[in-house]
Amino acid sequence: MFLQTLVTGLSIGGIYSLMAVGYSLIFSILSFSNFAHGAVIMLGAYMGLALATQLHWGLGLVVSGSVVGAGLLSVFNERVAYSVLRRRRAPSLFLMISAMGCSVFLENMVYATIGSRFYAFPEFFKRKVVDVWGSSLSLLDLFAFTVSIGAIFALHLFITRTKTGIAIRAGVNDMTMCSLMGVNTDRLISIVFFLAGAFAGVAGVFLGIKYFVYPTMGWVTNKAYIAAVIGGLGSLPGALVGGLILGVLETLVSTYLSSVLRDVFSFTMLIALLIWLPNGLMGRDTEEKV
Amino acid sequence: MTAPGPTSLLEVRGLSRSFGGIRAVEALSFDVARGGIMGLIGPNGAGKTTVFNLITGVYRPTAGTIFLNGIDLTKKRPHEVVRAGIARTFQNIRLFNRMTCLENVMTPLLARGDAALGAFFRTPFVRGEERKARETALAVMEDMGLADTAYRLASTLPYGLQRKLEIARALACGLLVQGPRLVLLDEPAAGMNEAETRELGEVILKTQKDFDVTMMLIEHHINLVMNVCTRIVVMERGTLLAEGSPHAIRSDERVIAAYLGRKGKNEHGR
Amino acid sequence: MDYEINVVMLACINMIAVLGLAVFTGFTGLFSLGHAAFVGIGAYASGVLTYHWNVPFFFALPAGMAAAGLSSLVIGIPTLRAKLRSDYFAIAILGFGEALRVCLENLSITNGARGLSVNEFSGPGWILGTLALSLLATRNFLKSRFGTLFVAIREDPIAAEMAGIDLFKMRLLSLVVSATLCGASGALLAHRLAFIQPVMFTLTQSTQLLASVIAGGIGSVSGPVIVAFVFTALPEMLRSLNMWRLPAYGLLLVLIMIYRPQGLLGYRELSDLFRGRAR
Secondary structure (H helix, E strand, O other): OHHHHHHHHHHHHHHHHHHHHHHHHHHHHHOOOOOOHHHHHHHHHHHHHHHHHHOOOOHHHHHHHHHHHHHHHHHHHHHHHHHHHHHOOOOHHHHHHHHHHHHHHHHHHHHHHOOOOOEOOOOOOOOOEEEEOOEEEEHHHHHHHHHHHHHHHHHHHHHHHOHHHHHHHHHHHOHHHHHHOOOOHHHHHHHHHHHHHHHHHHHHHHHHHHOOEOHHHHHHHHHHHHHHHHHOOOOHHHHHHHHHHHHHHHHHHHHHOOOOHHHHHHHHHHHHHHHHOOOOOOOOOOOOOO | OOOOOOOEEEEEEEEEEEEOOEEEEEEEEEEEEOOOEEEEEOOOOOOHHHHHHHHOOOOOOOEEEEEEOOEEOOOOOHHHHHHHOEEEOOOOOOOOOOOEHHHHHHHHHHOOOOOOHHHHOOOHHHHHHHHHHHHHHHHHHHHOOOHHHOOOEHHHOOHHHHHHHHHHHHHHHHOOOOOOOEEEEEOOOOOOOHHHHHHHHHHHHHHHHHOOOEEEEEOOOHHHHHHHOOEEEEEEOOEEEEEEOHHHHHHOHHHHHHHHHHHHHHHHHO | OHHHHHHHHHHHHHHHHHHHHHHHHHHOOOOOOOHHHHHHHHHHHHHHHHHHHOOOHHHHHHHHHHHHHHHHHHHHHHHHHOOOOHHHHHHHHHHHHHHHHHHHHHOOOOOHHHOEEOOOOOOHHHHHHHHHHHHHHHHHHHHOHHHHHHHHHHHOHHHHHOOOOOHHHHHHHHHHHHHHHHHHHHHHHHHHHOEEOHHHHOHHHHHHHHHHHHHHOOOOOHHHHHHHHHHHHHHHHOHHHHHHHHHHHHHHHHHHHHHOOOOOOOOOOHHHHHHOOOO
8 A cells, every 4th residue: 555655656756856957947047937828738738649549549649749749839939939038037936927927827728718627648558557565556657657767867968968968057057157268158048948847748648548638637736846945946856856755755654644635745845845945956045146 | 550440442462364374463462542543554465354353253263352441352253343333444445235324234233132023014113114224324514524325225325425424434333333433444445545545634634633542554655654654563474563553664664665665765766 | 785785795795804814814925814703703603503502693693703713723823933945834724724614514512514504684774884893993003003913914024033033923913903804704694694604614615715815815805805705706796607617716816816916906005096105
């Protein structure tokens, strides 16, 4: 029982991590919380759904399509809603309000056009169950977990080993310096938003397969945001650890205490953590320079 | 020798602060005597502003103590430090941009007001308190030669006047404090030319006397420091390098090597 | 005519809540994604009193305000003491709103998610009277030393603290005043519609409040209040377009940030326009 709860928690945590990465990436480079990320995830799920049900593509193609689609959407989002503010050096509060606006706009556009119906993905996994150490685990959970960890690891390699990745890390440290050194910061930021969007695409498809696809499914990204904050906004390992911790604790709470309390627990935990560790477990010191 | 009681206004003992393994200030001890102007100099990154941030409670020290006139300020929050008698200006000017200059100077006075529920009804008490704050603030601005800017937005002032306004606001902080007051000026002459710096030096000397405050001054314009300061503390890499009168500091070999070195050579080259 | 009066009354109720958020976001500079929760607390506290114990509305209205004000301490004390970054604070208060919704949906005294049917008490007299009093009291309050201190905090929290302002106390005061106004709005709403449900007080409503404050202008009372009226009345009059109301709010927020961050009357009041004074 406990082991099963743990593994279920880890698999949910894996998806949280996948989404949290998007928040952390963007925060690390622009220092604001991109509340539109949830809407990108939701649209990624709809794109995947369209590919799977209209074009009858297989899982691999569906995920790739959604990755590209959500990635481009995320870049487009930045170009339209943030780039002007960013160049004007507007306070990060303005970026956040703009992101909030995007989120409200996209979510409700889906409501107004596609409608509030719940859609299900075709059964990619046939509800198969695997037996691990005496507890039965759904194949989907295992698969989602593996892919999530794999994708985050790949991102880590990209950031640490490639030239572009190193440019991104330089940008994280000092954007102005980076542009003075001749790095095209607009391009760099587009790459970061594409990566965040790509992860949103994967997360959207997994969420859609595990549950349903509907306009407010992006709501679950509030959990991912909490995960990112727990790990420390701006830190990739933090996003992974934060997601896993939140996933496991939440599952434990809903199994052993009450499923109603689950969300209350997550938010309470967030508030408690922010008070004790304002920079999260692995975040950088964000104390303002005086 | 002299009268009993604490002779120094500010006592800093073994002050340390590190940021993620980097020791910004380490085991720093110095005293600021009451009256006069104490200069705090040192190369970039020596930890001077960090010392101001530690004294004013913006940062918590990792170790050490800070006493003002015998009162322990080590664990006080910034507004409590202000109420104990320490006010400051900032390296990069921090004014309330969308408020008038008068409101900027009034803010510290209003911060300690007593009006509470009456504020919803504009009782005579509330109005009286506001009038008093306004008059006091105008008097400070008059003394600083800022009277005709009172109703302009702070952000519309030219740079030099913004610096002055920040000093006026810091002085206003001390007006409600019983007992001695300390004003910390963080690079007030940054970005000013020679003439402006000289004028600022006169303003500093005048306000120090007129308002009967003790001052600490971080400054890179070495002439300004030598002209206005009564004592100087030199920092290097977070620690105390030397302390003494301007004359002694000028001829201190270690200081010349560490900090004045290049400038000293230039002066000889003339 | 009845319909028009109804729409105007709803708009007036909404104006009180927006007025509350304007104090907090517009003047003190903190961003809230959870103020609908305080409207909800005002609505439920007063609704439960009139429904279960037949408390007269004369007492239920202030009780709703007090409940909202006090509940703001629950979230305000820990988060404001910790001086959270503005986006962290926004998400914390959003969490508070969610936790509240879960509670309202699972308590028996609130009749759960099905909602509570109360009596209709708040006629135009109550609504206009409360609105007028709220506007007057808020204007006085913001003209007093507290208004100056709030603006100083919004302009530069660090400099404000170094001017001797107790950041925590002042931000908390601002939150309590703003939550109390939202509570009044909630109590009036409950007894106007005669029916309340937890789903009426969620993120969507918080976003609408925030959109009004930002579109109306940071640092202004009249701007947000005017916009709140337009935002409530206009979609009600154009019922057929109701579906597009929320996408329009979202788009509006983005466009305002890009083209007119100061909103309709940023840092100014309606009266300043007539006097030709800008600040």
